[in-house]
Amino acid sequence: MEVLAAEGMLGEEALSEFTVSELPRGWPWAVFCGLEEVLRLMEGRRIDLWGIPEGTVFRSRAADGVRVPVLTIDGSYSEYCVYETPILGMICHSTGVATMASRCKKLAGDRRVIAFGIRRMHPSMCPALDRASFIGGCDGVSSLLGAETIGAEPTGTMPHALIVMMEDQRRAFRAFDEVIDSKVPRVALIDTYSDEKAEAIMACESVENLYAVRLDTPGSRKGSFPDLIREVRWEMDIRGYDKVKIFVSGGLSERSIPPLLKAGADGFGVGTSISNAPTVDFAMDIVEKAGKPVAKRGKYGGRKYVFRCPDCLDYGVTHNRNQVPSCSKCATEMKLIEKKLLSKGRRTEERPTPKQLRSRVLSQLEKIELEAI
């Protein structure tokens, strides 16, 4: 900014785009997240901003290899250059988290996935972390601020510490049931001192409206976690507690969800693998200066238009808005997916709620597959 000012260039126009060359871990798609914060940051500045809507499933590149711009910003370069880093920080982390949440939710299907990862990140990041986890597809979040951000009640269970402090599982189960607001589902941790099936039966017998038991068994005691779930399910069913659900947590990842689901788990508390999801390395590049295409090495110059196949969710990128690409898989005419989000710094539409964004994500998840993991 100082150099541009000294050279008398503060008003010079530049158009920049945000793209990612490659998604982490070879992901074939990702869920764009973090846009709402970008809009709040850039609102009121003399710029135009186009982008794919928040909660859009996108690919890093179109079928022909051209990078897909998720955001395009136009105005005086000095009007937005100092925001390059915060914008990237808002979308890179949230997009990684939302994508991992989507992958876990896709695997868990209609079973619940709860974001348990706030303890793995600095508390200042809780709201953004929980928001991205929820938009990606998690059914609930565990922080108060995160829950407030998404407009829902926070979700959690008793800690092992409660049982250790009370030195007796039955006493802890009963005390929790007596003290905690009745609208909070009763979930009993059943791996503190004894065998899981013994504690599951204790919990069923101690709490009348037991909603679920939770297994958080440490790795050193786990053996086969799916077999443990089958055994607990059997022992509860045979005693008539077939409505009591089984909730699992403890180092879960997208790899561990399918076998646990098959074994009968009804819900998954996923922490580190979502909160510490790989970040998506978006970059901002100037691609037009004063209306003329420019670009550094390795990037393509000029304003680009982003299209998507409504069925396959494959992308097409053209430098002419009227040149509409067809999908290489199904031959359907693609649709322009980018929207004008800010016009001279003013929002062009109402902001969607996190619940609406999550629904948007879930409806797209039905159309895509996970690669083999």
Ligand SMILES: [Zn+2]
């Ligand atoms: Zn298609």
